[in-house]
Amino acid sequence: MDKKYKRLTRGDVEFFRELLGNFCLLDDETLQEYGQDETEDLCYLPEVVLKPESVEEISKIAAYCNEQGIALTPGGARTGLSGGMLPVYGGVLLSLERMNRILEIDEKNHQVITEPGVITEVLQNAVKEKGLFYPPDPASRGSCFIGGNVSENSGGPKAVKYGVTKDYVLNLEVVLPTGEVIWTGANVLKNATGYNLTQLLVGSEGTLAIITKIVMRLIPHPTRDLLMLVPFRKAEEACEAVAAIFREGIIPSSLEFMERDALLWTMPFVSGRVINVQDDHEAHLLIEVDGFDQDQLMQDCEKIVPVLEQYDIDEILFAESAKQKEELWQLRRKVGEAVKSHSIYKEEDTVVPRFELPNLLRLVKSLGKKYGFQSVCYGHAGDGNLHVNIIKGDLSDDFWEHGLSEAICELFEGVIAMDGTISGEHGIGLVQKRYMPIAFSEVQLGLMRSIKNSFDPKGILNPGKIFPES
Amino acid sequence: MDKKYKRLTRGDVEFFRELLGNFCLLDDETLQEYGQDETEDLCYLPEVVLKPESVEEISKIAAYCNEQGIALTPGGARTGLSGGMLPVYGGVLLSLERMNRILEIDEKNHQVITEPGVITEVLQNAVKEKGLFYPPDPASRGSCFIGGNVSENSGGPKAVKYGVTKDYVLNLEVVLPTGEVIWTGANVLKNATGYNLTQLLVGSEGTLAIITKIVMRLIPHPTRDLLMLVPFRKAEEACEAVAAIFREGIIPSSLEFMERDALLWTMPFVSGRVINVQDDHEAHLLIEVDGFDQDQLMQDCEKIVPVLEQYDIDEILFAESAKQKEELWQLRRKVGEAVKSHSIYKEEDTVVPRFELPNLLRLVKSLGKKYGFQSVCYGHAGDGNLHVNIIKGDLSDDFWEHGLSEAICELFEGVIAMDGTISGEHGIGLVQKRYMPIAFSEVQLGLMRSIKNSFDPKGILNPGKIFPES
Numbered sequence: 014m015d016k017k018y019k020r021l022t023r024g025d026v027e028f029f030r031e032l033l034g035n036f037c038l039l040d041d042e043t044l045q046e047y048g049q050d051e052t053e054d055l056c057y058l059p060e061v062v063l064k065p066e067s068v069e070e071i072s073k074i075a076a077y078c079n080e081q082g083i084a085l086t087p088g089g090a091r092t093g094l095s096g097g098m099l100p101v102y103g104g105v106l107l108s109l110e111r112m113n114r115i116l117e118i119d120e121k122n123h124q125v126i127t128e129p130g131v132i133t134e135v136l137q138n139a140v141k142e143k144g145l146f147y148p149p150d151p152a153s154r155g156s157c158f159i160g161g162n163v164s165e166n167s168g169g170p171k172a173v174k175y176g177v178t179k180d181y182v183l184n185l186e187v188v189l190p191t192g193e194v195i196w197t198g199a200n201v202l203k204n205a206t207g208y209n210l211t212q213l214l215v216g217s218e219g220t221l222a223i224i225t226k227i228v229m230r231l232i233p234h235p236t237r238d239l240l241m242l243v244p245f246r247k248a249e250e251a252c253e254a255v256a257a258i259f260r261e262g263i264i265p266s267s268l269e270f271m272e273r274d275a276l277l278w279t280m281p282f283v284s285g286r287v288i289n290v291q292d293d294h295e296a297h298l299l300i301e302v303d304g305f306d307q308d309q310l311m312q313d314c315e316k317i318v319p320v321l322e323q324y325d326i327d328e329i330l331f332a333e334s335a336k337q338k339e340e341l342w343q344l345r346r347k348v349g350e351a352v353k354s355h356s357i358y359k360e361e362d363t364v365v366p367r368f369e370l371p372n373l374l375r376l377v378k379s380l381g382k383k384y385g386f387q388s389v390c391y392g393h394a395g396d397g398n399l400h401v402n403i404i405k406g407d408l409s410d411d412f413w414e415h416g417l418s419e420a421i422c423e424l425f426e427g428v429i430a431m432d433g434t435i436s437g438e439h440g441i442g443l444v445q446k447r448y449m450p451i452a453f454s455e456v457q458l459g460l461m462r463s464i465k466n467s468f469d470p471k472g473i474l475n476p477g478k479i480f481p482e483s
Numbered sequence: 484m485d486k487k488y489k490r491l492t493r494g495d496v497e498f499f500r501e502l503l504g505n506f507c508l509l510d511d512e513t514l515q516e517y518g519q520d521e522t523e524d525l526c527y528l529p530e531v532v533l534k535p536e537s538v539e540e541i542s543k544i545a546a547y548c549n550e551q552g553i554a555l556t557p558g559g560a561r562t563g564l565s566g567g568m569l570p571v572y573g574g575v576l577l578s579l580e581r582m583n584r585i586l587e588i589d590e591k592n593h594q595v596i597t598e599p600g601v602i603t604e605v606l607q608n609a610v611k612e613k614g615l616f617y618p619p620d621p622a623s624r625g626s627c628f629i630g631g632n633v634s635e636n637s638g639g640p641k642a643v644k645y646g647v648t649k650d651y652v653l654n655l656e657v658v659l660p661t662g663e664v665i666w667t668g669a670n671v672l673k674n675a676t677g678y679n680l681t682q683l684l685v686g687s688e689g690t691l692a693i694i695t696k697i698v699m700r701l702i703p704h705p706t707r708d709l710l711m712l713v714p715f716r717k718a719e720e721a722c723e724a725v726a727a728i729f730r731e732g733i734i735p736s737s738l739e740f741m742e743r744d745a746l747l748w749t750m751p752f753v754s755g756r757v758i759n760v761q762d763d764h765e766a767h768l769l770i771e772v773d774g775f776d777q778d779q780l781m782q783d784c785e786k787i788v789p790v791l792e793q794y795d796i797d798e799i800l801f802a803e804s805a806k807q808k809e810e811l812w813q814l815r816r817k818v819g820e821a822v823k824s825h826s827i828y829k830e831e832d833t834v835v836p837r838f839e840l841p842n843l844l845r846l847v848k849s850l851g852k853k854y855g856f857q858s859v860c861y862g863h864a865g866d867g868n869l870h871v872n873i874i875k876g877d878l879s880d881d882f883w884e885h886g887l888s889e890a891i892c893e894l895f896e897g898v899i900a901m902d903g904t905i906s907g908e909h910g911i912g913l914v915q916k917r918y919m920p921i922a923f924s925e926v927q928l929g930l931m932r933s934i935k936n937s938f939d940p941k942g943i944l945n946p947g948k949i950f951p952e953s
Contacts, residue, residue, distance in 0.1 A: 052699060096626075100598070116527060119836070119838075121726055121837075122836040122838045123837075124836065139623050165675055167675075167681075168675075172672070172673055173672075180650065181681070189930075195924065195926050196559070196927075197927075199903055199904035199928050200902035200903070201865075201867060201868075201902070201904055202642070203636075203638045203868055203908055204834065205635055205638075205833055205902055205909060206910075206911060206922050207911060207912070207922070207923060207928075208687055208930055208931045209636075209649070209685065209687075209937075210927070210930065212683065213647070213683050216674075216679055217678055233733075233734065259593060262552075262614065262703035262775070263703075304908075306776075306782075308778075308780055309776055320710065348775055364669070364671045364674065365591050366589075366591075366674055367591075368591035396672045398672075433671055433673070434671055434674055435676050437671065437675060439675060441675070441935050449676075452667065452677070453671075456659070456665050456667050457680070460680065460937055460938065461663075463571050464683075464934060465932055467936075469935035479677060
């Protein structure tokens with residue numbers, strides 16, 4: 014963290030104010046607000062917050078920062094979980110919140126063209142009105158921006174059947190750190206023309222370019238779904254059941270895992286008494302199937318239930334109404350918020366091949382015993398993506414700040430040994446960058462650095478992220 | 484084409500022979516054989532053909548060529564249509580044909596790990612035996628290699644429902660031009676850890692690294708399908724019907740377009756009298772739906788037929804047996820071979836948003852009138868991917884070599900104006916590189932060059948490809 018970026022001068026601020034007027038903000042409250050996201054309790058103050066509303070303005074800001082050597086950090090809805098938008102070197106925080114127009118829902122081609130500052134759920138609802146479906150739905154979909162989803166390659170519960178954000182992005186308009194504006198590809202479903210800059214940009218966490226327009230493919234919206242909640246007396250068996258369901262040839266539209274504590278802690282955050290967690294329920298699976306034909310979905314469930322019954326489960330709850338489905342989904346979506354309110358915590362976003370899930374859970378729990386921490390696990394079991402929440406509780410500040418990383422290293426080494434990796438959907442950002450050498454060799458990191466340098470030769474864009482030495 | 488690569492010396496050949504024994508080949512017949520693929524009538528002789536069987540051997544070859552400045556061109560089954568494996572600067576032709584083992588079909592995780600030299604259809608059949616499905620199926624699937632498919636990001640008829648090669652590749656083991664061996668990602672369904680080197684490598688046409696292992700996700704194999712062939716009296720209406728079918732919420736598993744001549748020329752290449760093309764049939768659509776439930780597929784067809792009947796069609800042929808389905812598919816798959824036998828030709832691999840297909844067809848025909856060429860069009864209409872075959876016929880050699888590129892430029896400019904691009908699945912390789920400036924600005928090409936340089940600083944790997952000046 015010894016990089017030197019220019020501190021903003023009065024002249025710099027004047028340049029930005031001339032360009033943006035009142036959308037160039039310097040007051041303490043704004044700086045404080047834009048110095049945080051949803052990652053732990055971290056805060057890094059920017060020197061100025063800019064809120065442009067056009068690609069031309071963004072291009073001018075980038076070119077200026079590049080010329081002046083000012084750190085430039087793009088930010089979305091600040092719902093990230095890896096500190097990807099924290100302006101760790103100060104400088105400019107470029108908020109995309111005013112780039113919030115859905116430019117075209119192209120029903121003829123099943124595509125949407127949108128600006129990055131549109132809330133994901135707003136986009137989903139807008140295309141649903143036309144019978145179209147944009148599936149990726151992170152838990153924060155009611156507040157996160159689609160541009161942030163593209164930057165982090167977000168997933169969510171539907172990814173198991175429908176894929177993650179990258180599977181929907183066809184083309185991006187981006188501003189390079191030098192101020193140049195390019196499109197990364199074309200508005201087509203298949204493309205074998207040059208290197209795939211589009212897929213390189215998706216998930217690059219705002220370190221290569223600033224996304225200003227997104228072209229996504231859409232699919233027909235399924236018209237029906239069935240949802241069931243399954244209590245397991247052994248958490249590991251819940252994990253085992255996940256791979257077993259897929260082996261029956263079923264692809265559920267969601268297959269979520271929640272440990273006992275995750276459910277118990279979340280109950281106060283949802284309205285009404287949604288479910289009855291018995292003393293011997295170690296974990297639950299929330300399983301959804303969707304499609305266009307009720308009979309087909311019933312048949313899918315008839316295949317799933319016997320698989321589940323091979324394990325030590327309690328009574329399956331089938332959601333009987335749209336209201337009950339929504340309640341069960343609220344329970345799942347609010348786990349993150351509930352864990353956050355319960356204690357200071359660190360969340361790891363481990364992902365392994367699906368069948369390794371029981372081994373991953375075992376590893377987490379054995380590390381807890383070894384290092385003396387409590388953990389709450391939940392996540393997208395169908396993808397092998399387990400969110401491991403390590404709870405601070407009574408742990409000493411010293412262990413929390415210095416000792417815990419040894420346990421996390423051990424966790425990540427185990428994940429890599431299972432052919433998995435250290436982040437499935439939250440990204441590396443700031444808080445995971447020190448662990449990158451566990452996932453990648455110096456050769457791999459060197460290639461990534463070189464790519465970064467191709468896009469951002471002066472290193473001004475979102476500095477301090479991804480790379481361990483940054 | 485003024486790059487200088489070292490001509491092979493006796494010492495170089497001795498190095499290769501010591502490493503590979505009889506799998507280092509220098510005889511004229513072999514050089515001739517490996518100097519060609521399926522692209523037009525082009526031939527460029529390598530100086531030596533190497534057939535390694537391990538990643539270690541490939542690593543040593545790459546490191547040696549890099550050190551010595553010898554051009555190194557990786558080659559697969561030589562079925563490419565853009566000259567991507569032609570060794571235009573001589574040097575080493577590295578054939579991956581002996582890297583032909585399927586290493587593991589991982590039924591627990593629905594994944595396969597394979598070497599690159601496995602024939603795509605062999606791979607498909609092997610996983611099908613386990614009830615699993617690898618959908619991408621280029622017309623050459625009976626002879627092409629899966630490694631070539633990854634290098635070119637191949638598509639095929641199933642792409643419209645199931646996506647292209649890139650949508651199945653999870654992780655790659657590759658040898659860098661410097662000889663280092665890396666994995667590009669992890670064996671997981673979602674990954675937000677660093678830049679997406681995997682997707683950058685897919686479709687990079689052997690210019691960034693040599694693929695030595697491929698990890699792919701698989702899906703449950705559909706158990707049923709229905710196939711229909713629909714004769715249209717107006718070719719443009721066939722194109723219009725494509726987007727109309729999708730608007731009904733149906734995603735066919737294939738939606739192929741064939742112009743009259745494509746069918747007529749292909750008939751002699753298939754056994755039996757498959758269909759009866761009437762004088763007023765301008766084009767046909769071949770439409771397949773697949774899934775797990777016969778009733779569901781019948782319902783899909785019941786939705787498709789009324790859409791088709793809005794247009795001027797003749798009687799729809801529903802395939803009544805597996806044999807008839809296979810005959811109809813043979814007809815589609817052998818079009819390329821038939822066109823090739825009929826005349827010298829150039830094939831363009833245009834792709835546009837699906838709804839623009841009628842405009843694309845109109846453009847092709849109007850350019851034919853303007854420049855005086857005959858064209859035969861067919862392709863994956865569901866993806867907006869039209870293969871435009873320009874027939875040499877009676878055209879002068881001079882026009883063919885020098886005049887035609889003006890027409891192709893005009894075609895590609897039109898495609899770009901429709902938000903499409905110049906190659907959907909065949910790649911740029913050698914024969915399309917001169918048109919890259921139509922698809923990309925200097926800024927975009929500069930980024931791609933810089934990425935190339937990150938992987939291959941001495942420019943030894945597959946030189947002369949993709950970049951217009953190469």
